[in-house]
Amino acid sequence: MTVAVVLLATALVIVVALLAAAGAGKLARMDGATYPAALTHAAVTFAAVITLAATVASVFTTLLT
Incomplete structure (x- = not known):
């Protein structure tokens, strides 16, 4: 399930x-x-969203463990 x-x-x-x-x-x-x-603007935006998601996941992992 996880x-x-x-x-x-x-x-x-x-x-x-x-x-x-x-x-x-x-x-x-x-x-x-x-x-x-x-295309450069699109790539920077894609990287920013992925980085933000990784940061939020890291914070949630830290808070929940």
Whole structure:
């Protein structure tokens, strides 16, 4: 049961990160950025969401143990 919850939570975080990255890339492109610049914005946003999720998971792990 625990493994399934961890896998589902991981999948959810990745989906949210991909959606945020796609949104950031689209907004950058609509603002007139070139494709490489928009891709850079998307990659930075994806990394930020993954980092934030890892930090929150680390804090929860520390608090719950």
